[in-house]
Amino acid sequence: MVPINYVAVLVAAVAAMVLGYVWYGPLFGKQWMAFMGMTPETMEKMKNDPAGKNKMYFGYGAQFVGALVMAYVLAHSLVFASAYMNVSGAIGGLQAGFWSWLGFVAPTTMGMVLWEGKPWTLWMIVAGYWLVNLLLMGVIMGAWM
Secondary structure, three states: OOOOOHHHHHHHHHHHHHHHHHHHHHHHHHHHHHHHHHHOHHHHHHOOOHHHHHHHHHHEEEEEHHHHHHHHHHHHHHHHHHHOOOOOOOHHHHHHHHHHHHHHHHHHHOOOHOOOOOOOHHHHHHHHHHHHHHHHHHHHHHOOO
């Protein structure tokens, strides 16, 4: 049985949502919207349209479930990293987060540049979010192990 701190998983998932709000809002929101072909007007229209609101609420809910799953899986990685690399705590969390990003997120998100024709700057915004997200989750859970 792998010891998982479920409170840390929940806190890490909530932190991911807050980070997403800041990352895709005040930090990089305008650039991200431009790369995605969105305007403030289209976003406002979506917010005022009942179908658009439902889509947004579903998206936020699904993203939160995804964040819970990611935090839970990362918690397992932390346990194994602790045994394999003999590191724990926040440093172990940073290592597990970084290696998870480098091995899984960075290569798969590069498809947006390689196959979808999106610019590298968009990749840096998206992949940067996932890097910071995994590092943040790793620190939160590593500190509570």
